[in-house]
Amino acid sequence: MSNWRFWRRKPAVPTPEAQTDLGILVFASTSEVIRAEKLLRAGGWTIKVMGPPPEIQSGCDLVIQFPLMKKLEILRVLAENRLSPLQAVPRSGPLLKPVDLFQVKNFGRYLMVRAANMKLTVDKKTKTIVNVSGGGCPDVPYLAYRMVGQTLEEAPRPRDIGHTVCGYALQLALEEMERQCSE
């Protein structure tokens, strides 16, 4: 039994493309991006995780888009938490947008959510994560190992223990699954 549904997140207003006062924070690793995002979001900053511009793409990359006028303040908060971006520069052009499209498939007792290349499947009755599939970065088997068999509530967050863009996608799938299961 399958039932595909598509759900798109509402676009942020105003759209980032319409703004010229944005900068990007470039870090040495995706792990640092994930840590910085968590920190800045907790502090209430208006930031967005995006794809890097082509000239600095090296592989498994994310950057943080931030309000350029808040640069010094943000750098100070990051430094206080031992995070040092390699670059904090004005955004020079459009950035790649992370996937904002989820696919939900109903297997009767089980529900699967796909975000980009990552799929998370949960037993609807017990809210236990029964499988993690898809992905290609090395933290995916690790995340699967840590998360499968745990309930949505107990499971470690990919945002906390993941290190790559695939891990970040799995976090989005987890958040969407939590949303689906709370409906």
Added chain:
Amino acid sequence: MLGVVGTIPAEELPLVVGPVSLGDGFLAVQGHEAPLTRGTAALLAAAAVCLQALHQPPPLAFLAGDIGLGQGSTQLYEYLTLHLAAHQLRVLTLHYILPMVDWHHRVLWAIQEMAAPPLLIADAGYMYVAKMSGEAQAYDLFTPDAGEMAFLADEAAPHPFYTRGFILHEDNRIPDLITRAYAHDNAARHLLVKGQKDYVATKEGILSVIDTPGIEALEPIGGTGDTLTGIAAALIAAGFDIVAAAILAARVNRVAGALAQPTPATSVQEIVNHIPGALATVLRSHQLGKE
């Protein structure tokens, strides 16, 4: 011989190179054991049981521990760059690894300088970095799933995470995605696209569609794509041509899945246990078809 390169989610595992042996729920290389979980371990296990059934030597594994920080991946890239030429391989399968464009170029150059370069199969992170580097055509086989096929079809996406929505929506239009990927030189010489229907294709078009037995519960099971890649790699290493191997592998994986009577909660190890039986069934039918 088949070589398989990939990472294992165990930080303490050093770089190890050696033939794989299988135990109950684990695989062993040079005295180091790794649980038979999804990822490169599942690929290796599937390849190992196939090669054993075909009376071939076990796969030569190039493994390193990595939980996403990249240390193990970097060790593997470096080893391949410096030492791959010392190994005689018919097929090299490159799998879970942190995509790093600069290292990918160095490894590819090292392969191209070998006296007898192996056939190249890429899946997972190595397929991402091959496409990202603009070198997809240097590979003989990619084994994407439907979402990864959309990534290959999106000439602007450096990672599946950035596949544009209008392309991602085309999930049920795999033939169009295949055409688009080849139009932008973002596919290997052969594609084995895994999904509800498995497609075997080249630049000339779709050569085969395999959709039986249809086991919907396989999709959520982590590692079923890895086993498919492992079976295909083993068959190619055993001497089958790439197209025949891809078609047979798709059938074997489906039959193994059916034999396991899976639910979305089934583990990949249960599928691996049924691969030898499935291989025997599919090869018998293949032989009968030729007679």
